[in-house]
Amino acid sequence: MTIQLTTAARQRMQDFLAKEPAACGVRFGIKRTGCSGFGYTVDLATSVAGDDTVFEQDGVRLIVDRKALPFVDGTEIDFQRQGLNAAFVFRNPNATGECGCGESFTVEAQA
Template structure:
């Protein structure tokens, strides 16, 4: 059994990552996803352009699209599906995260708990 992915990307997310990287050109490798304290529910997802790979980062790839996951975010993002949505009101990446305990009304900020590694290991067995 291989290592399980920290997060997975939908087709829409992968194609959007590829479009962003193509649009930036040059040294862009993909995007970096992290979490930071903030917002009304306690945590916010962060998305930045990744121009290099940092030590200890996880890397997820789909259809050539690369997402780097900051080491401090891994436990909060385990099992998350990253999607890209365009609606009348907003367009952007969305995260379906099993570690999310609640979210604020605007969906920009979430309450996250660290993943239960023992439960994950049991589920993988």
Template sequence: MPDTATPVPTDARVLGISDSAARRVAFLIRQEGNPALMLRLTVSGGGCSGFQYGFGFDDTVNEDDHVFEKDGTKIVTDDCSLDLLAGATLDYVEDLIGASFQIKNPNATASCGCGNSFAV
């Protein structure tokens, strides 16, 4: 079955979530034992390309947060991070060299080899 994400216009202030990312986040939340958890995706200054992605679990939605949901799995990001993530898709990829969350970000003009940082 192909992995799909809801198509997202690149100028929209939304974040797409692939099927595999939703499944992996749901699995990790079950492992944590707290169904109220969401994956928090942030963007901060740093990394070898200027900005870097951050991932962590959170059970709180702040006033400036945006929550995106797919199949009951919630991804939360703050307003400033969403400016740099608008139109991006969160994916989870497994291949021969490992497995990782990846951001397919149409706003990034360059990224580093590891995929954890980017420039706009």
């Protein structure tokens, strides 16, 4: 099981972590939302729970809840800037569909 960060995503996360010394890493997960079912969440983490899986890449600790892991395993997280907009972009091999706006996704078990 793995989650990969591109150089741009890693650098962006390192910037956030440097500004928040109390954070122990970045929490990556999902929530039910949008027109396709699930949306991604990326937040600073203040703790690691017993059922979390921790991935570390080039000094960035990525913390994923056990329940979310089957939905995001194998995901590559990128960070892209387009004009004035900047956002994390997710390439998830488990997603079987996405909404038109790209804010939510579906997986086979849910479809």
